[in-house]
Amino acid sequence: xxxxxxxxxxxxxxxxxxxxxxxxxxxxxxxxxxxxxxxxxxxxxxxxxxxxxxxxxxxxxxxxxxxxxxxxxxxxxxxxxxxxxxxxxxxxxxxxxxxxxxxxxxxxxxxxxxxxxxxxxxxxxxxxxxxxxxxxxxxxxxxxxxxxxxxxxxxxxxxxxxxxxxxxxxxxxxxxxxxxxxxxxxxxxxxxxxxxxxxxxxxxxxxxxxxxxxxxxxxxxxxxxxxxxxxxxxxxxxxxxxxxxxxxxxxxxxxxxxxxxxxxxxxxxxxxxxxxxxxxxxxxxxxxxxxxxxxxxxxxxxxxxxxxxxxx
Numbered sequence: 001x002x003x004x005x006x007x008x009x010x011x012x013x014x015x016x017x018x019x020x021x022x023x024x025x026x027x028x029x030x031x032x033x034x035x036x037x038x039x040x041x042x043x044x045x046x047x048x049x050x051x052x053x054x055x056x057x058x059x060x061x062x063x064x065x066x067x068x069x070x071x072x073x074x075x076x077x078x079x080x081x082x083x084x085x086x087x088x089x090x091x092x093x094x095x096x097x098x099x100x101x102x103x104x105x106x107x108x109x110x111x112x113x114x115x116x117x118x119x120x121x122x123x124x125x126x127x128x129x130x131x132x133x134x135x136x137x138x139x140x141x142x143x144x145x146x147x148x149x150x151x152x153x154x155x156x157x158x159x160x161x162x163x164x165x166x167x168x169x170x171x172x173x174x175x176x177x178x179x180x181x182x183x184x185x186x187x188x189x190x191x192x193x194x195x196x197x198x199x200x201x202x203x204x205x206x207x208x209x210x211x212x213x214x215x216x217x218x219x220x221x222x223x224x225x226x227x228x229x230x231x232x233x234x235x236x237x238x239x240x241x242x243x244x245x246x247x248x249x250x251x252x253x254x255x256x257x258x259x260x261x262x263x264x265x266x267x268x269x270x271x272x273x274x275x276x277x278x279x280x281x282x283x284x285x286x287x288x289x290x291x292x293x294x295x296x297x298x299x300x301x302x303x304x305x306x307x308x309x310x311x312x
Contacts, residue, residue, distance in 0.1 A: 001040060001043055001044075003073070003074065003077055004036065005036045005037065005039065005040045006040075006070040006073055006074055007026065007074060008022065008026065008033045008036050008037055009037060009040065009048065009066070009067060009070050010067065010070055010071055010074060011025055011026055012033070012037070012049075012056065013059065013067055014140065017049075017056045017057065017058070019033055019034060019056065037049070044066070046060070046062045046066075047060050047062070047063070048060060048062065048063035048066055048067075049063055050063075075275070075277065075278075078141070078279075091119055091121050091122070091283070092119075092121035092122060093121075093122055093123070093281055093283065094122065094123045094124075094125065094144075095122055095123075095124050095125070095144055095145070095281075095283065095284060095287060096124075096125040096126075096127060096137075096142070096143040096144050096145075097124070097125065097126050097127065097143065097144070097145050097146075097147065098127040098128075098129065098133075098134040098137040098138060098142075098143035098145070098146045098147070099126070099127070099128060099134060099146065099147040099148060100128065100129070100130065100131065100134070100147075100148050100149075100201060100226075101128055101201075101225060101226035101227070101228075102201075102226065102227055102244050102246070102247055103147045103148065103270065104126060104128055105226070105227070105228065105247070106227070106244075106246050106247050106249075107147075107246065107270070107291075108126075108147070108291075111287070111290050111291050112124065112126075114290055115283075115286070115287050115290055118283075118286065119283045119286070122283050125143075127142070127143055130198075130200040130201055130225070131148040131149060131151040131152060131200060131201070132151070132200060134146045134147075134148050134152070135148075135151070135152055135154075135155045135158060135273065138158060138273060138274065138275060139155065139157050139158065139275065141275075144274070144284060145272060145273070145274055145284065145287070145288070146158070146272070146273040146274075147163075147270065147271070147272050147273075147291070148270070148271065148273075149203050149268050149269065149270060149271065151200075152271045152273040153271060153273075155273070157275060157276055158273040158274065158275060158276065159273065159274055159275075159276050159303050159304055160271045160272070160273040161271060161272050161273075161288075161292070161295055161299075161300065161303060162269050162270075162271055163269070163270045163271060163272055163291060163292035163295070164269070164270055164292065165267040165268065165269050165270075166203075166244055166245060166246050166267065166268055166269075166270065167244075167245045167260075167261065167262045167265065167267050167268070168203065168206065168207060168242055168243065168244060168245065168261055168264075168265045168268075169242070169243065169244075169245040169248060169258050169259060169260055169261050170184060170189060170240055170241065170242055170258070170259040170261050171230075171231060171234050171240065171241040171242075171243060171248060171253070171256045171257065171258050171259070172234065172240045172241070172256065172257055172259065173234065173235065173237060173255070173256065173257070174255070174256075174257055176240070176257065178192075178240065178259060179257055179259065183263075184259055184260075184261060184263075184264065185264070186210060186211060186214045186216050186218075186264055187214075187216060189218070189240065189242075189264075190211070190216050190217065190218050190219060192219070192239060192240045193219050193221035193222075193238065193239030193240070194218050194219055194220050194221060194239055194240060194241075194242060195220075195221055195222045195223075195224065195230050195233050195234055195238065195239045195240070195241045195242075196220065196222075196223065196224075196230060196241065196242040196243065197223065197224065197225070197230070197242075197243065198223045198224060198225050199223070200225075201225055201226075203244070203265075203268030206265050206266050206267075206268055207242055207265055209266070210264055210265045210266070221238065221239045222238065222239065227243045227244060227247035227248075228247075230242075230243050231243070231247075231248075231253060231256060234256060235255050235256060241256075242261070242265075244268075245258070245260075272288055272291065272292060272295070274300075274304065276304065277304060277305060278304060280300070280301075280304070285297040285300060285301075288300055
């Protein structure tokens with residue numbers, strides 16, 4: 001038994017039991033993977049996969065148990081490598097962030113600037129996607145840290161920590177009738193076509209929940225994955241926008257006006273997520289604290305290695 005065999009097993013499952021895709025991902029041959037998996041099964045004396053002829057169709061009951069153990073072994077193997085790198089090259093390495101457009105565009109730039117100044121030898125990568133894609137990238141070790149809203153907390157393999165709360169606002173063109181209203185209501189908003197986030201992004205569920213609770217049917221004219229697109233179409237006069245307040249910058253968005261809507265929509269929480277029981281490099285702890293100063297190394301470490309994996 002060796003680590004390579006365990007990697008083959010894990011990758012086959014990751015690729016929906018497609019050995020060809022697993023071989024391509026691991027830069028090896030399909031016969032080579034099949035042979036190593038068979039050798040592993042022979043050594044353990046059990047079948048890991050259910051087969052239909054030469055095709056793998058499912059994991060056996062024993063295979064599911066072995067996969068869980070294999071993933072833990074691979075995880076700890078990666079942790080050992082991280083420890084070695086930490087003590088050999090404390091100020092160099094890689095850090096891959098997975099996040100949404102809103103965080104990447106409006107929140108992360110000053111944090112990234114500080115981080116790069118502090119760690120010029122660390123190669124920083126930025127992957128953008130929706131919260132589901134972001135979570136899966138971290139779980140699959142394609143990224144080290146995920147930053148998004150509440151949905152990250154739905155994944156058992158991740159430890160998620162709250163960073164800050166934010167609210168939605170309404171944006172309209174200058175001289176729009178809504179600017180004359182002293183206190184905005186959902187009913188008034190529903191009188192106009194609405195341009196807002198796609199279902200998977202930026203607290204869209206808080207918007208939908210508010211209208212549903214008020215038993216008002218909003219006129220969602222257009223859904224987009226980022227605030228810049230929303231603002232562009234509002235400027236064109238295609239509707240009013242509902243977006244994250246942090247995405248409205250008065251000096252840049254001079255052709256729009258913002259109306260506060262904190263009283264209409266519940267706040268959303270930006271969270272940071274990392275794999276459970278992960279060994280983090282020192283610079284990763286520093287990045288997290290730069291992003292959310294209350295998340296000190298002690299707090300993050302305690303959350304990572306808590307048996308219950310509860311947030312502090």
